[in-house]
Amino acid sequence: MKTLHRLCCALAIALLILIPLAAGTTDVRAESATIRAFSETLAARHGWDARRVEALISNEAIHQPDIIQAMRQPAEAMPWSRYRPIFLTEARVEAGRAYQKRHRRWLTAVEETYGVPAEIVVAIIGVETFYGRYAGGYRVIDALRTLGFGYPPRAEFFRDELEAFLILAREEGFAPTDPLGSYAGAMGIPQFISSSYRAYAVDFNDNGRRDLFSEPADAIGSIGHYLARHGWQADAPIAIPARVEGEQWQSHLHDALAPQDTVGTLAAAGAHPSIPLSANLDARLLQLQAESGARHWITLHNFYAITRYNHSALYAMAVHQLAERIGGGDS
Numbered sequence: 001m002k003t004l005h006r007l008c009c010a011l012a013i014a015l016l017i018l019i020p021l022a023a024g025t026t027d028v029r030a031e032s033a034t035i036r037a038f039s040e041t042l043a044a045r046h047g048w049d050a051r052r053v054e055a056l057i058s059n060e061a062i063h064q065p066d067i068i069q070a071m072r073q074p075a076e077a078m079p080w081s082r083y084r085p086i087f088l089t090e091a092r093v094e095a096g097r098a099y100q101k102r103h104r105r106w107l108t109a110v111e112e113t114y115g116v117p118a119e120i121v122v123a124i125i126g127v128e129t130f131y132g133r134y135a136g137g138y139r140v141i142d143a144l145r146t147l148g149f150g151y152p153p154r155a156e157f158f159r160d161e162l163e164a165f166l167i168l169a170r171e172e173g174f175a176p177t178d179p180l181g182s183y184a185g186a187m188g189i190p191q192f193i194s195s196s197y198r199a200y201a202v203d204f205n206d207n208g209r210r211d212l213f214s215e216p217a218d219a220i221g222s223i224g225h226y227l228a229r230h231g232w233q234a235d236a237p238i239a240i241p242a243r244v245e246g247e248q249w250q251s252h253l254h255d256a257l258a259p260q261d262t263v264g265t266l267a268a269a270g271a272h273p274s275i276p277l278s279a280n281l282d283a284r285l286l287q288l289q290a291e292s293g294a295r296h297w298i299t300l301h302n303f304y305a306i307t308r309y310n311h312s313a314l315y316a317m318a319v320h321q322l323a324e325r326i327g328g329g330d331s
Contacts, residue, residue, distance in 0.1 A: 031149050031150070032058065034149055035054060035057050035058055035149060036050075036054055038057070038148075038149075038159060039051075039053040039054035039057065042163055042166065046167065048166075053166070056141075056166075056176065056177075057141075057145055057149075057162075060141070060177055061139075061141045061142050061144075061145035061177075062139075062142045062145070062146075063142075063145065063146050063149075063150055064138065064142050064143070064146045064183075065146075066183075067138065067142070067143055067146045067147065067183045068146065068147075068150060068151055070183040070184075071147065071151060071154075071183065071184065075314075076310075076312040076314050076315060078314070079288075079289045080288035080289050080290055080295070080314055080317070081289055081290050081291045083314045083318065084290075084314075084317075084318060084321070086318075087126070087127050087318040087322055088318065088321055088322060088325065092126050092130065092322065093322065093325045093326055095126065095130065095131055096119075096122050096123065096126045096131065096322065096325075096326040097326055099122055099125065099126070099131045100118055100119070100122045100326060103216050103217070103220060104118075106204060106205070106216065106217045106220040106221065107121060107122065107220060109204070109221070110204075110220055110221060110223075110224035111224075113221075113224060114224035114225060114227065114228040114232065115228065115232060115233075115234025115235070116223070116224040116227050116228060116232050116234075117323065117327075119323035119324070119326045119327040120227070120306075120319065120320075120323045121220055121223045121224055122323070122326055123318075123319045123320075123322040123323035123326060124190065124223050124306075124309065124319055125189060125190060125219065125220075125223070126322055126326075127315065127318055127319055127322060128186075128189075128190060128191040129189055129190075129191060132189040132216065132219070135180065135181065135187065135188060135189060135191070135213070136180050136181040136182040136183075136186070136187065136191075137180060138180060138181060138182065138183055139177060139178075139179070139180060139181075140165060140176075140179045140180065140181040140185050140187050140194075141162075141165065141176050141177055141179075143181065143182070143183055143184060143185040144158055144159075144161055144162040144165055144185045144194075145162065147184070147185070148161070148162045158185065160195070161185055161193055161194045161195060162185075162194075164193075164194035164195040164197075164198055165185070165194035167194075167198065168194050168197055168198050171198070172209070172210065172211075179213065187212065187213070188212030188213045188219060189212055189213070189216060189219035190212055190219045190222055190223050190226075192212055192222065192226075196226065197210075197212060199229075200222055200225050200226040200229060201218065201222045201225075202218065202221045202222050202225050203218060203221075204217045204218050204220065204221025204222070205217035205218065205221075210222070223309075226308075226309065227305050227306070227308075227309070230305045230308040230309075231301060231304075231305050231308075232302055232305045233301055233302055233305075236300060236301065236302050237277065237281075237300050237302065238299070238300060238302045238303050238306070238320050239286070239297045239298070239299040239300065239303045239316075239317065239320050240273040240274055240275055240277065240297060240298050240299075240300075241273075241274045241295075241296070241297055242266075242271050242272060242273055242274065242285065242296040242297055242298045243271075243272045243274065243296070244270055244271050244272075244296050245270045245272075246269075246270035247270070248268075248269040248270050249266070249269045249270040249271040249285060251269070252265075252266060252269055252271065252285045253285055253287055254284075256284075257284075257304055257307045257311065257313060258284070258304050259282035259283050259284045259299070259300065259301060259304060260284060261282075261283050261284065261285065262279060262280055262281060262282060262283055263277045263278060263279050263280070263281045263283045263298060264279030264280060266283055266285050266298060267279070271285050271296065271298065273298045277298070277300075281300055281301075282300065282301055283298050283299065283300055284298070284299045284303075284304070285297075285298060285299075286298075286299050286313055286317075288313070288314070288317065297317070299313075299316075303316050303317075303320065304316075306319050306320065
């Protein structure tokens with residue numbers, strides 16, 4: 001009887017070991033089949049060698065499990081009280097002022113060409129890469145391979161970005177295994193994803209190439225171009241602190257980043273901007289949790305334009321307030 005019991009226990013343990021292995025094998029086979037189909041689609045679409053594309057993705061690119069973990073814990077999921085101190089530091093403000101002084105020529109050209117203030121461009125670079133110092137430590141191809149074939153919630157998006165990245169490598173003449181970037185595949189001084197690099201990067205210093213990795217002029221010009229293409233309005237407000245009264249304003253809080261109201265309708269509901277604004281301006285009421293409690297802002301179209309760069313109100317507010325500090329204001 002004891003022998004039978006030992007045999008049953010041993011069999012159960014063996015099954016517990018074998019089941020995950022079998023599941024893992026199935027996952028690997030399914031992933032390989034998906035990569036093969038993706039490679040064949042790209043080959044047919046762009047005239048590439050399907051076997052070479054498949055080898056690049058399967059063998060040269062590396063699945064990085066920590067990238068999946070990072071995707072599940074983005075900084076933008078933090079409350080404002082924790083997010084703000086990351087970017088609104090004296091070191092980042094002072095470095096931003098130095099960066100603005102160092103690249104004044106190109107920043108002035110961006111203001112004249114696209115109507116985007118120098119401080120906004122500098123603040124974006126400051127938030128994204130601390131003015132080019134920290135542009136990411138993952139190979140872009142590893143990030144896109146990992147997310148495109150190992151992160152189901154957004155796999156289709158990242159496979160599209162992988163396709164755009166391979167096209168970009170051909171267009172710009174770099175090896176696809178070389179560039180480093182973020183865990184989400186953003187790259188260069190301004191952290192453009194591949195499709196944005198192709199669509200919005202500009203050769204701002206007219207030297208014959210669009211280099212967002214090592215040329216601040218191109219990074220600066222490309223950010224200005226990006227915001228202009230996403231509707232930036234020259235000399236228009238971004239976000240204004242608001243005072244709320246009563247209870248009606250609460251029904252105007254929503255998750256949509258785009259303005260859903262006007263300054264006038266928000267004022268009628270009890271949300272008043274701290275400075276006079278035209279009542280017919282499209283607007284959104286934003287509430288963020290600061291250490292001292294809820295804070296409110298009326299955000300305008302230019303705030304929404306910043307969220308096209310990174311789809312987060314926290315991000316846009318950090319850029320806005322860092323820009324104000326760099327420009328000498330106090331946020």
